[in-house]
Amino acid sequence: MRKSLVALSVLAATALPTVVSAADYSDDIHKNDYSWSQFNIMYVVDEKGAGAESNHDYLEMEFGGRSGIFDLYGYVDVFNLTSDPDSDKAGAEKIFMKFAPRMSLDAMTGKDLSFGPVQELYVSTLMEWGGNSGVNTQKIGLGSDIMVPWFGKMGLNLYGTYDSNTKDWNGGQISTNWFKPFHFFDNGSFISYQGYIDYQFGMNDDESYQSSTGGAMFNGIYWHSDRFAVGYGLKLYDNVYGFKDGEALPWAPKAESSGAAHYVSVTYKF
Template sequence: MVTDRTSEPGGAPSPLRQPVMTRSSLLAALGVVAAALVPLQAAHAQQSADEESAAPVIEQETPAEGPTSPEQTADSPYLSDWYHQNLTAIGSKNIRFGPQQVDDIYLEYEFFGRKGPLDLYGYIDFPKFFGVGNGADSGIFDNGSPVFMELEPKLSIDDMVGRDLSVGPVKEWFVAFDYIFDWGHNTENRQNTLYAGLGADFDTGSPLGLSLNLYKRRQWENYGAANEHSWDGYRAQLNYSYPLGSFDNGASLVYVGFTNHDFGSDLGDKDPSRTNESTVATNVLLYQFTHLRFMAVARYFHNGGQWNDGVTAPFPDTHGDSFELRSTGWGYYFGVGWQF
């Protein structure tokens, strides 16, 4: 998650807005996330029944070993047996995708699931939806971006060719995409980026879910940056999740994480305030019931948004003063949502 704003003073591009939970709500990032988010209380109930030798319990599917979301039974409490959704109010602090740190409170609609060869993840953000943010923040109601979205579909190569292509620890191969769109009010405040490549899910022999995607980047609009309308660089994306436990009150606790490393760009060669590489590592704790869920996120940025940490920005801040770019450090998110 990030925040779009109106044009920075001096005609500088708006900062990039990105998901918290990328693939999240840092769910992301990911089929891995999707599996981790499926409620675990059914398994807990079954275990209790076995221990007490009680009457048989109708079993529901629980997360399998893979990163994809299992289909629910006919008794599923959700609207779809494979397409899972949630709506979350998120507060963010010290987000470093742009030249200035952004604080924002916004609304996010998130969706994910697996059906046939399609493994889908995505979200739509409505920036500054509640009218709260710092001076660098703008959004849907104050001439900022009304919508920021990310769509991450993967197509199973194994399913499409009808063969098991697993080898070693790799249990499934994918054609993977990551499309990011920020609908700024003009081209200087808009992003339009496609990552395309290959993905793999791994068998870890444990409850740990693990996947890796390698992308090449096609950059169209990018807030007026010098790499617009070009093929510019690559991204390595590692996604991981681990169920931490379930509780007597029906809640479950899940850790979800993902790391994006962008490299091989030429942007830093064209602009000394930018870099050719950038890394963002996201760590999420999800405490959730069947519908209600709580999210806490710590995200580490290294040259977030490919801004060169420590150099003087080539444009003034919102007060007309010069400032130093602070694109390396921690940012935080907290959210309350409803799964349906």
């Protein structure tokens, strides 16, 4: 699981199309439509979170696209594929899901709301489900696509967070994500720098193991062809999900929620 936002949003490391001009819905609301999906076989070393760090494999079904007013990113992670009893995920929740639909304010109003580096504005949402004992949050706020030197188009979203486990609002999150091809080969394949930052703030910190802030940054270097991708990602954590690193937890000896983790992946694109 990409423990943060783990937003990108949105969002996560993926081969999203690059759009360099302001959105235009003046003649056809579906003129910008597209869709994509891919399967990623992943292995992570030293993943951080609300407990001991973890090494494990998983399958990630990742998808996204655009249809009219809707922009969508999402994934479903399935852990411990062989049900290995020695896996760090043995006995844990088997599935984690994230869905991040955004609704274009430009498309809904029929107006060009771009200004400066901002290409498009959205009502942005993010939903995370981790089973009965996992992360279960819903986020809503204002989203945007912005143009940044060298990077090109990046997503930037600001959310308020509702925690379904505690039935209460719990702080906010700012997320950004990027996909930057930077070296192209003669056969059409390329190398990209892709990743995201999720930073949470204003969270409840009444308990000794809780932090008011936390977050993660994913930095991935990937080789892409039309059908395949292979990559490595370095993920940096700081009190991720608001669990204070090194503090004892009611359900675990202590939180190992800060530091670095390593991700390797092989992808097939549909």
